[in-house]
Amino acid sequence: MAPDEGGDASSAAMAELAALIADIEADSFHPRWKFESVQDRASYREFAMHALHHALQFWLEADPVRPRWYRWFSPTKKLLGDNPDTVYYGTVIDPTRRYRIRGNTANACYTSFTVELGTAGGAMSQKLGHTLNDTELDIDAAGDFELIAGPDEPPTGPRNWLRLDPDAGSITTRHYFEWERCAALDPNLDVPLSIVPLDDPGPPPVPDDDATAANLRRAVTFLRSVTVGWGHQPVPPGAIPWVSAEPNVFTNPPPDDGNLGIGYAAADNVYRSARWQLGPDEALVIRGRFPRCRFANIVLFNNHMQTPPYDRRLVSLNRVQTVHEPDGSFRMVLAHRDPGVPNWLDTRGLPHGTMFWRFLLPEEPLHDLDTEVVPLDSLGS
Numbered sequence: 001m002a003p004d005e006g007g008d009a010s011s012a013a014m015a016e017l018a019a020l021i022a023d024i025e026a027d028s029f030h031p032r033w034k035f036e037s038v039q040d041r042a043s044y045r046e047f048a049m050h051a052l053h054h055a056l057q058f059w060l061e062a063d064p065v066r067p068r069w070y071r072w073f074s075p076t077k078k079l080l081g082d083n084p085d086t087v088y089y090g091t092v093i094d095p096t097r098r099y100r101i102r103g104n105t106a107n108a109c110y111t112s113f114t115v116e117l118g119t120a121g122g123a124m125s126q127k128l129g130h131t132l133n134d135t136e137l138d139i140d141a142a143g144d145f146e147l148i149a150g151p152d153e154p155p156t157g158p159r160n161w162l163r164l165d166p167d168a169g170s171i172t173t174r175h176y177f178e179w180e181r182c183a184a185l186d187p188n189l190d191v192p193l194s195i196v197p198l199d200d201p202g203p204p205p206v207p208d209d210d211a212t213a214a215n216l217r218r219a220v221t222f223l224r225s226v227t228v229g230w231g232h233q234p235v236p237p238g239a240i241p242w243v244s245a246e247p248n249v250f251t252n253p254p255p256d257d258g259n260l261g262i263g264y265a266a267a268d269n270v271y272r273s274a275r276w277q278l279g280p281d282e283a284l285v286i287r288g289r290f291p292r293c294r295f296a297n298i299v300l301f302n303n304h305m306q307t308p309p310y311d312r313r314l315v316s317l318n319r320v321q322t323v324h325e326p327d328g329s330f331r332m333v334l335a336h337r338d339p340g341v342p343n344w345l346d347t348r349g350l351p352h353g354t355m356f357w358r359f360l361l362p363e364e365p366l367h368d369l370d371t372e373v374v375p376l377d378s379l380g381s
Contacts, residue, residue, distance in 0.1 A: 009213035055219035084182035098150030119169030122221035244274035272357035
């Protein structure tokens with residue numbers, strides 16, 4: 001058979017990818033996004049390219065039989081609520097197989113492994129499966145650990161076992177660092193991590209036309225799910241208690257409000273979220289107090305849950321970075337330009353976006369977050 005004969009399924013898959021790129025451009029004008037400016041649409045296009053970057057890196061050659069860890073985010077690849085203080089890795093898996101995962105905490109203040117359900121084939125996670133954090137792992141004095149991921153409890157017992165339910169499709173790891181400089185900016189930060197199948201499947205075959213088409217379609221599925229397929233069924237106001245329907249105000253619900261309604265959530269986090277909406281000469285003052293917890297920070301997102309550039313702008317604050325008041329509370333100021341006071345969160349001039357709090361394993365009820373919109377020149381140094 002000549003090389004150009006046959007089904008050429010990979011050519012059809014490439015055409016699907018090209019068509020999706022065109023659909024994303026048309027989608028930038030869809031009314032559900034409620035974009036208000038050329039900048040909003042440009043931001044959507046940039047987000048789509050970040051999502052394509054991830055789709056090609058993570059899904060194009062995903063091999064659940066022979067998994068490998070890929071770093072989810074970087075200062076130049078952001079999506080799904082990245083966090084400058086956290087290093088994430090992910091891999092696809094086959095829920096019928098068993099894997100040995102080895103790693104080291106690398107002095108992180110928190111380490112966890114989370115199984116996502118329904119993600120086979122590139123689909124977005126809709127539900128979390130089993131989670132293990134560092135309190136549920138045996139970790140030696142050097143920070144080394146080993147766990148087994150698989151459908152059945154290993155002979156050693158349930159500890160250090162990451163259960164894979166029948167619809168498990170991927171695993172995400174989280175490594176939190178509460179440093180003065182954002183951990184995601186450190187090019188030398190190495191979190192040792194490996195995953196190997198317990199039953200050796202042998203070397204991978206060279207992808208034929210059908211396999212290449214399947215690889216491309218996983219990338220297409222993921223990219224479509226976070227762009228043209230996103231947001232067609234809006235979440236009713238109040239459906240997620242920690243998401244405020246009112247701009248510039250946090251809802252302050254009880255801490256056990258649940259956070260599993262979003263597919264890539266961290267089970268041990270308590271979240272708070274609100275939109276900011278500020279004029280050119282306005283500032284938003286946030287007052288509160290950090291609870292006793294493993295980690296806490298606030299992060300600013302654009303319309304697509306991406307942080308603005310954080311290499312030269314302060315778009316997040318953890319407890320170490322925050323200047324506290326004498327009584328232990330804090331005052332943060334969200335503004336388009338430097339107000340000359342501590343704890344400035346730089347909006348990068350965006351008139352609207354999302355403020356997102358993470359409180360990890362809190363040991364007490366969360367304190368209310370109080371807000372006030374004030375004239376920017378009323379803030380003195």
